Amino acid sequence: QEFQFGPCQVDGIVLQKLWQAFWAMKDIVQAQDNITSVRLLRKEVLQNVSETESCHLLHALLRFYVNTVFKNYHDKAVEFGILKSFSTLANNFFVIVSKLQASQEKMFSTRESARRRFLLFYRAFKQLDREAAVTKAFGEMDILLRWMEKFNQL
Template sequence: MNFQRLQSLWSLAGRPSCPPLLVMASRMQMATLTCLSLLLLWSQMPGAQGQKFQFGPCQAKGVVPQKLWEAFWAVKDTMQAQDNITSVRLLRQEVLQNVSAAESCYLVHTLLEFYLKTVFKNYHNRTVEVRTLKSFSTLANNFVLIMSQLQPSQENEMFAIRDSAHRRFLLFRRAFKQLDMEAALTKALGEVDVLLTWMQKFYKF
């Protein structure tokens, strides 16, 4: 992509309009790289610096929770109406309740990575069918932006904290894998509001 094309993308609505992340493999890496570069540039603009997620020692700037909520609300009714297994919850209290600040960095990084690599990736074809691709792309793009800025510590003294956060994530993943894949994807997407509500506790102005 040449510089003039980059400038053209940058000028749209004050924030880059990125191609969907979840595309066929031959173009996915380049599209994702371009999108992420533009989003990271945008996050460094004046006005974006005062808004950030602070997950313990980790932080992510340039993300507006309202945009995430708007994207979810656009698909909420569709996703939750398709969830017929009301007795199961993936993001239950044992996963998200009383998470320490130190744990939060590891946990959110792992959850967002799972949503990107498993949930959004496997649900991509359905988003085209039900015409919700734009909303899911907005969520995915912002999840990438947040995750790319988080740098969980790998120091030995942080092992107990990493282990605690990992155990929480395993509870979520175990519940996900106990369901049929289609049902699990639907439920995970229908619970994005639970994830966003928890994440917003760590949002600083």
């Protein structure tokens, strides 16, 4: 499949595989999140994102997921027996980040607005206990995948 995030193009990602991977562990993962009064990927973070902004924002979010969320959730994934699904998502996110890296660096126009959106997410994350925040972010991947899907070039 081919995704167009504004000027950034990402191909070779099979979103159906990511959905299946997440769905296989959704109930286990989301059941661990007891702070239901907080949603990290709120509508203000992802709604009405312009095409040009989307590349920056996706890069920032996925890089955070790769460097922080997946990194700190690995042991839990082993504990819950969901390592296979976990790895599918982690590897694909890593590939997307590296594919976005070059093209998003060349674009300066919408970087600031995308950064403000990311900071909304990041500040909410930092306000929580570290482990709870990682668990919550991991459980909100359906919101992230749903947003990414909108940029799928049918």
